[in-house]
Amino acid sequence: MPSVALPVIRHYIAAPPTREKLDYADLAILDFSKIGTPEGHAELSVQLRDAMTTNGFFYIVNHGLTQAENDRMFDITDVALCGVPEEEKRNYLANISDGSNEGYKLRAYLHIDGGVRDQFEYYNINEDISCKQHPKAVRPLLPEVAEFAKFNHYRILHPLMRLFALGLELPEDTFVNMHNFEAVGESYVRMMKYYPRSADDEVNAKQVWLKGHTDIGTVTILWSQPVTSLQVLMPDGQWRYVRHIDNALVVNSGDAMEFLSGGFYKPTVHRVVQPPQDQRGYNRLSVIFFAMTDDNVKLVPRAESPVLQNLKHGVQRRWADDADAPTMEAWRKGVTSTYGLVELKKKEDGTEENIVNGIAVKYYS
Numbered sequence: 001m002p003s004v005a006l007p008v009i010r011h012y013i014a015a016p017p018t019r020e021k022l023d024y025a026d027l028a029i030l031d032f033s034k035i036g037t038p039e040g041h042a043e044l045s046v047q048l049r050d051a052m053t054t055n056g057f058f059y060i061v062n063h064g065l066t067q068a069e070n071d072r073m074f075d076i077t078d079v080a081l082c083g084v085p086e087e088e089k090r091n092y093l094a095n096i097s098d099g100s101n102e103g104y105k106l107r108a109y110l111h112i113d114g115g116v117r118d119q120f121e122y123y124n125i126n127e128d129i130s131c132k133q134h135p136k137a138v139r140p141l142l143p144e145v146a147e148f149a150k151f152n153h154y155r156i157l158h159p160l161m162r163l164f165a166l167g168l169e170l171p172e173d174t175f176v177n178m179h180n181f182e183a184v185g186e187s188y189v190r191m192m193k194y195y196p197r198s199a200d201d202e203v204n205a206k207q208v209w210l211k212g213h214t215d216i217g218t219v220t221i222l223w224s225q226p227v228t229s230l231q232v233l234m235p236d237g238q239w240r241y242v243r244h245i246d247n248a249l250v251v252n253s254g255d256a257m258e259f260l261s262g263g264f265y266k267p268t269v270h271r272v273v274q275p276p277q278d279q280r281g282y283n284r285l286s287v288i289f290f291a292m293t294d295d296n297v298k299l300v301p302r303a304e305s306p307v308l309q310n311l312k313h314g315v316q317r318r319w320a321d322d323a324d325a326p327t328m329e330a331w332r333k334g335v336t337s338t339y340g341l342v343e344l345k346k347k348e349d350g351t352e353e354n355i356v357n358g359i360a361v362k363y364y365s
């Protein structure tokens with residue numbers, strides 16, 4: 001983060017931690033102070049592989065960003081969502097129907113359930129902040145957003161990609177080489193705000209604020225925040241809450257990592273629900289880095305992995321022939337342009353399905 005005087009902006013005060021007793025997921029904690037040595041990588045890659053082949057979510061601590069720097073990103077998020085007038089936001093909308101997610105998504109755009117539309121807003125900034133123009137209030141803060149994006153890319157994403165490769169006994173750079181900061185792609189920082197919803201909406205959408213889904217890209221890095229609403233669908237079929245840990249990261253992998261790993265690293269379904277009673281009067285801000293490979297990467301399994309070759313059930317593909325596998329660009333555009341917008345039919349198990357590039361995308365209420 002730059003050490004010169006930073007623009008003065010309002011300090012965002014987050015909700016106090018919940019005191020309610022909730023059913024929390026028991027997630028592994030990776031200590032990133034161990035990154036940088038062969039022993040550290042060996043230890044962390046085993047921990048990561050265990051986490052990814054069981055719960056699919058884990059925390060990272062000691063990542064190198066201070067609590068104050070972390071807090072500042074929430075202040076900046078507050079500016080992007082609360083400090084930009086609605087009419088101005090409309091000039092910076094994401095072109096979601098064309099498959100791009102850079103810019104604003106305002107409220108009531110997506111269908112959640114029972115005729116209820118979403119009550120969250122987000123502003124996504126490509127990790128290359130120069131890809132698009134930004135609203136006036138955000139412009140002075142762009143150097144900080146750019147630093148933050150680079151931090152996520154080089155200090156979290158790249159080390160993680162090394163661990164994911166080691167877990168498959170592939171050369172350490174296999175996945176790092178697919179995430180080039182300068183290449184064309186849509187890894188972005190998401191600044192998000194969930195507004196409290198009406199009592200009717202809560203009933204009709206069964207308290208679900210964001211339907212159960214998997215993420216599109218390789219990994220998602222969530223900057224932990226106290227409003228406890230994020231739930232993970234655990235292997236035993238139960239939804240469990242993700243506990244807030246100060247200045248920790250909550251990480252999960254997405255569809256692209258499933259495709260590249262032949263089903264070895266499966267994306268875990270997660271959703272956002274109404275917060276516990278003692279946090280209901282508060283807004284909920286999220287700061288998330290969504291990582292994708294470069295657009296031109298074809299998402300075929302790295303079948304040369306000795307780990308995959310030794311699997312009893314072999315490499316899993318969601319297509320008959322690798323020639324039919326989507327590129328990162330085709331997958332992200334296909335899912336983004338249809339997510340929450342197309343009318344889906346509920347199946348008997350309560351899930352909904354949409355077909356993108358010949359591959360089923362599932363939603364869970």
Ligand SMILES: O=C(O)CCC(=O)C(=O)O
Nearest residue numbers: 192215222230270272286
């Ligand atoms: O806000 C959160 O905690 C999670 C949001 C999420 O899952 C998403 O935007 O894909």
Ligand SMILES: [Fe+2]
Nearest residue numbers: 213214215270
């Ligand atoms: Fe998600």
